[in-house]
Amino acid sequence: MHKSKSKSKSKKNYVKGWKNEKPNQSEKTIMFNNCGNKCFLGPNKSFPICTKNTCDINKKGVYSAYMRAREFQTIKGTRKYSEIAKKADSILRKI
Structure with a gap:
């Protein structure tokens, strides 16, 4: 008798699809202007974001920026990334 596999209980991927929606380098320049x-x-x-x-601010972009900033904060330990994470967190709470 085979055991049926149940789905793993993982956190929902909130940033799925951001890869296709984020701007590339040249689009970043145009967007900044x-x-x-x-x-x-x-x-x-x-x-x-x-x-x-x-x-238009994208929730996936804000969450992605938050995750990246928290990751860099632990690796590099600089204050800059904690400020970015705080900004992203406050925007996420407003959205």
Whole structure:
């Protein structure tokens, strides 16, 4: 008799699909010129949170920026990433 496999109880992937919605490097430059710092949490066009070709904040982008900032915070231990994580957390609570 075979045991049926049950689905693993894992956390839902909230950022699935962000890979296709995030801006590439040239789109980041255009977005920065059109939208300004609104679409970026970090300095120099880093940590984008808006969907490409728009100025609309995307929840997947904000959550992705939060996860990356927390990861870098533990690896590099700099204050910059904790500030980015705090910004992303406050935006997520508002959305």
